[in-house]
Amino acid sequence: MGTVSGTSLTAHQLIGLLVDPDGFRSWDGPPPGPPTDPGYRASLDRARERTGLDEAVLTGVGLVDGRPVALVASEFGFLGGSIGVATAERITRAVERATAERLPLLALPVSGGTRMQEGSAAFLCMLRITAAVQAHRAAGLPYLTYLRNPTMGGVFASWGTLGQLVLAEPGARLGFLGPRVYEELRGVELPADVQRAETLAAQGLVDAVVPPQELRELLRRTLAVLATAPPSPSTAATAPTAAPEPAPTPGADSERPDAWDSVRRTRRPDRPGARELLRHTAGELVLLDSPGGRGGALVRALAVLGGRPVLVVGQQRRAPGQERPFTAADLRAVRRTARLAEQLGLPLVTVVDTAGAELSAQAELEGIAVEIAYCLTTLLALRTPVLAVLLGQGSGGGALALLPADRVIAAEHAWLAPLPPEGASAIVHRDGAHAAELARSQGIGAHHLAEVGLVDEVVPELPDAAEEPEAFCARLGQAVGAALGTLAAATEADRLAARALRHRRLGDPR
Secondary structure (H helix, E strand, O other): OOOOOHHHOOHHHHHHHHOOOOOEEEOOOOOOOOOOOHHHHHHHHHHHHHHOOOOOEEEEEEEEOOEEEEEEEEOOOOHHHOEOHHHHHHHHHHHHHHHHOOOOEEEEOOEOOEOHHHHHHHHHHHHHHHHHHHHHHHOOOOEEEEEOOOEEHHHHOOHHHOOOEEEEOOOOEEEOOOHHHHHHHHOOOOOOOOOEHHHHHHOOOOOEEOOHHHHHHHHHHHHHHHOOOOOOHHHHHHOOOOOOOOOOOOOOHHHOOOHHHHHHHHOOOOOOOHHHHHHHHOOOEEEEOOOOHHHOOEEEEEEEEOOEEEEEEEEOOOOOOOOOOEOHHHHHHHHHHHHHHHHHOOOEEEEEEEOOEOOOHHHHHOOHHHHHHHHHHHHHHOOOOEEEEEEEEEEHHHHHOOOOOOEEEEEOOOEOEOOOHHHHHHHHHOOOOOHHHHHHHOOOEHHHHHHOOOOOEEEOOOOOOOOOHHHHHHHHHHHHHHHHHHHHHOOHHHHHHHHHHHHHHOOOOO
16 A cells, blocks of 8 residues: 555544544634634635634544543644644643643644744744643653654744654655745755655654554554553562573683684674564564664664563664664764653663774764764763663774663673774784784673673573574573663662762773
């Protein structure tokens, strides 16, 4: 079935796609009296006759798989979905009611912006709506937005893009300034792809591009993750779980993997990566878009791991020669995911598996080093629990950016180094022939990293993850669940104090 344009779906039709049968109840009362301007009054009358609605937005509560969700749905057929004072008041009341009733809120804007007939008064109402949305988010409640074609102007620049998750319709035009106005003001045409949903997703500004027909299922899974109650301490303590395989003793060099052998094993094309780990271990999973699309270097997801709802951001490995560089846009998406975890009060799980960040003139211009620094400070300051998983390759600043955490779990053959061993050899010996020697002497393996305070637990590979992907992922998933339980048991103050002490001591042999 082909993608349906948002402008071809009325507000009622879109709500009908999302909610259970007979599951929508309107919150809307009659709008205030007609405006004094006769031309504007006639335009409103025609819009009401054409759409059967009394304003450019519908609000109410609907059931999605039995879960109540507050809805704000724009109607493009009503004066282009434009926002006047009465429209803004209806939206604001709906947001406030959703907050008071502690409901998740889904906004479905499609709009040319604020209503020109009402001038500055309508424009300033974007502040009114934004304040209500901010209060809703501050209350720890989900606010999700689905941007339809088109979403422009003040709507795009305020409540349309403030969702903790920002979803968009395929091909939707999304932007601040409409193309006709841009051409009038600048004298040139605006390139057609600049304001497309897919372009914004590639820049990390949109979390997922979703056809209307798939939105209900994504919404259902998202609400299922967010509604998952973490296991109680008593339940977690008594739940029947298989005992994990004991990790090799880190004190004996003879029992440790050879570092160069580990490097080669982590480069195997069939080694499980972040996506495979999630597919094998997540109870519920909502994969989000990442810069570069699903083939990019980053994985972002809402998931249930170890019975707990979490945000996951991880680096997706590729076979040698097929690697996608880890870009500045990826790092901005990491920070966005971290902030989302804090807003929703969820733990953040980072998965490190990268051959390194992008090395190019363009990367320098995009400030990739600055973005790494911002990632470090964002994760260090995050008030929610942070768990890092060193899954495979850990090369350079791209790996370091995801490693500030309360605890770090490492796969047995995982490694961390300032450069790949070949790069270190080029610096020290002016050739790449000493890569194996450098790997063994630099202390890059998981057990050596435990000695200097980075790694807290090593998960065994028997003999490596590529030979037993499902069993390995199960062991690693169990370790992740146990670590999340340990972090949840600590108070925020104690956890943040322990995090500060942990990073103060990093690099010193235990």
